[in-house]
Amino acid sequence: MQITRNRLAFRTVHFLIGMTVPLAVLVIWQIASSNGWVNAVLIPPPKDIVDEFGRMLSSGELLTNLRISAGRALLGFLIGGGLGLAAGLWVGFSLKAERLLDPSLQLLRTLPHLAVAPLFILWFGFGETSKILLIAKGAFFPLYVNTFLGVRSVDRNLFDVARVLQFTRWQTITKLILPASLPSLFLGVRLSIAVSWLGLVVAEMMGSSSGIGYIINDARSFSLTSVIFVGIIVFAVVGKVTDSLVKLAENRLLRWRDSLGGEG
């Protein structure tokens, strides 16, 4: 009891120490901009940013655009991630597929995916297709590489056991390979989601009429710096939240896997 309370106190103290620098920066920033030491157009005071956030939230502007952005990111992630997962599983299972496909995919992976954006715009125009494909292209590779690695890292001895127990192919996949490759699969999903958000930012800034990226770009042309700040913070928070959600799911599912391993 005493120890847990001490630990709690310890953690709060650490948290407070960690918060000193950001808080000090915020206070100085607020004082500096309200006294006119820095240009309020270029660096708006934190209070203005909070006000702007409240205004955009209550007018529904933020939520509508966030929904559009999230829809794009999700669709791109599902297409790219799904294909990456399928390709990773296929290449992981078959040596032939690996020899045939993997070098080409690795070659494509070195293409910087943001430099491909102009090409996508040329091919598919400024519409939704090019945006979603750009996000899908980014989301494909992390999931592909990590699925492939995961399938290949399954213990060979366990394979032999599965064969001795006369598992069908389907059983081998669902009972052995998928659980065993789950850790690297989740890593792939997390990286893919991060890349999807990144791709979304670029896609929406390249040319778009809705979404958070559009809000940022639009605010830049009118020098509404506080709106830019709101957009950046929203991007950061949403990115962090999705990452934490996947991490939570990972912890749960891997705990299950661990307990299963403990039983066997």
Add this chain to the structure above:
Amino acid sequence: MSTNDMILGSKAGGKKAAIGRERRLGLPNWLYGWVLPVIVLALWEAASALGLVSESALPAPSRIAEAFWHLCVNGDMGKHLGMSAIRAGGGFLLGGATGLLLGVFTGLGKWAERTLDPTIQMLRTIPLLAVIPLFILWFGVGEFSKVLLIALGSFFPLYFHTHLGVRSADRKMYEVTRILQYSKLHLLTKLIIPAALPNILLGIRLSVGASWLLLAVAEMMGASAGVGYMIQDARVYAQTDIVFVGIILFALVGKLSDSVVRLVERRCLRWNNTYKG
């Protein structure tokens, strides 16, 4: 050896399917990876020769190669590549050095970690690309905002891995150095830096990758020279072959710089291994 295998493979053409299972087509392993790209390139070339795809959307590989050669010869390539390399190099040096120093600083000092690390972790969640408009507003579209953006991108990977590396130094070793009465400088150069080297080099690799990525974006946002500008300019005039050349160039240079760092890594770590052994 490998040519023998190739000849065997082509001679056995008729029996390929039968032998395939055992000998995997009789092709040497490295050749396998080239099968698909070569087929795709051949189909692509054929399709554009027959006029099945529009020249402006998907120029033939031979035209891309031609454009590549043309740009090499007239010196445009050298100009753009040089400009891009200076930007990426400058940004990487600035951001990487800051990351390295701060990483060592927060790695060594408990207090430095507690006060600085949470702030830096918080800043890391900000998507760098979303910051671009802000940078343009603050510093204009000039060189400064580009270099600063690249510096910011290469700061984080190097910072984390340096911090991690310093923390991974063996405690027992540290105690030995105290018994041997190493000075602070000695401790840093003889124990901590070598122990952190694998992580630092990994951080450098990630940083170099990040700086090329951001360079592409920074140059597309507004520039008058550089590979990113070349791509953007070609897109406006629908010169798709030059867009392809630019993309390939980015990929090649990125791959090359990564290989160079890896080579350095292997050398340094070999030294580290023998040193430890």
